Amino acid sequence: MDLYYQSDKFKQILCKYKELHKDNISEFLEPEELTDVAEYYHYIGEDQKAAEATDYAIRMYPTATTPFAFKARMALLCDDNPQKADDIAEMIVDKSDLDYLYLKAEIMIVDNKVDEADCFLFNQYNDTISTEEREDYVLDVAALFSDYEETEYVEKWLSRSTKTEDNDYKELHARILKSRGKYKESEAILNELLDANPYSGPYWNQLAQNQLLRNDINDSITSSEYSIAINPDDEEAILNKANGLFTLGNYDEALKYYERYKKLCIHQDSIVVDVTIGHIYLMKGNAAEAQRYFYSALTESKNKSLTLIHIGVSTFDNGYIEYAYNLFSTLLPEMDDDWDIGYAYLARCCYELKKEKEFKEYLQQAVERNPEESIEVLSDLFPEGTKPQDYPNISILK
Secondary structure, three states: OOHHHHOHHHHHHHHHHHHHHOOOOOOOOOHHHHHHHHHHHHHOOOHHHHHHHHHHHHHHOOOOHHHHHHHHHHHHHHOOOHHHHHHHHOOOOOOOOHHHHHHHHHHHHHOOOHHHHHHHHHHHHHHOOOHHHHHHHHHHHHHHHHHOOOHHHHHHHHOOOOOOOOHHHHHHHHHHHHHOOOHHHHHHHHHHHHHHOOOOHHHHHHHHHHHHHOOOHHHHHHHHHHHHHHOOOOHHHHHHHHHHHHHHOOHHHHHHHHHHHHHHOOOOOOHHHHHHHHHHHHHOOOHHHHHHHHHHHHHHOOOHHHHHHHHHHHHHHOOOHHHHHHHHHHHHHHOOOOOOOOHHHHHHHHHHOOOHHHHHHHHHHHHHHOHHHHHHHHHHHOOOOOOHHHHHHOOOOO
16 A cells, blocks of 8 residues: 555545545645545545545536546546546646646557657647756656656657756666666666665565566565565565565465455456466366456456456466367457467467367467467477477478
8 A cells, every 4th residue: 555545644634534524624625635535545446435535626626637637547547438538637727737738648648649649748848848847847758658668758758858867767767778678777776776765665666576577586575575664565566576476486475465465456457466366276276266266357357358368378377278278269269360369379279189270270370470479389399499480381290
């Protein structure tokens, strides 16, 4: 849980809001404080209360930007409705407010109009942002693109900044290096930031992810533990530690941390975690418990086909070949022409089940659609060094 929600300051705001809601006090809360309450209720999964707090703030402060911005983001990120979010954004009175500008750009990014968002923000930079505001604006925009892993645009905006010694600049630079696979260079920056601020959970979390990506698992777990010591309810740190334990093969401990993560994130998308927990239970031979978590993932998923593919991969990896075959052979023929996940697994299922005709068909599709997946799943069937495009020319089923 965010440390702010555990602070005395926020607890007082929440208490005042509850009393205000009961008409027990005449003291008013500021629009930003009411929006904090709404965000808290959303954080703990009580979206109805979040909506009530937001609407109350809007009634009390119809010209305030913050409540409308939060309501728009709820429509954007929870309802997956960019048009609704944009309609709400246009209710904001002060169109020069930076929060309005960032919100408009975020809507474009989520709506797959990243270049349009970049142009919009650059026009504002040229035309409306004062000289005094420009440095902060540049870093804010870079951070927005970084939130959506649009590395090219993060680099573009950081290049406009002269505040290269600013912590925000350094953190964004570390993220760019990480996304480019330059993990050690990224870690050097993060360690520098941690030397100056050893109690920054986000820095420890980024360091843990870097270490996990370059397979330094024990150090990754240690970094996660530092973050957890700072904030025992830091979901990101708990998930990082769970992933590290899983990678080490310490499945019982990994399960504890995955479950701990799920309890803290009752409202958030935990589909990947559910599939991972299901995978662990399959490894432990508990198919019934695995099925329960797979079902939970499917129930919550907005992209059920992709979730089923991941479940298929898990069941395949655990030796449930026929089950995986049934999933893949049902789903993949229905997918769009640009879909490229799962074909190598289906081909491997056909190989293991001696379905020669289907094996040849899906092997061809696998190497055409996703050579990397083909190498990962099928290369051991062919002579060492064989290129994926040559797989279909080699007879291996007898």
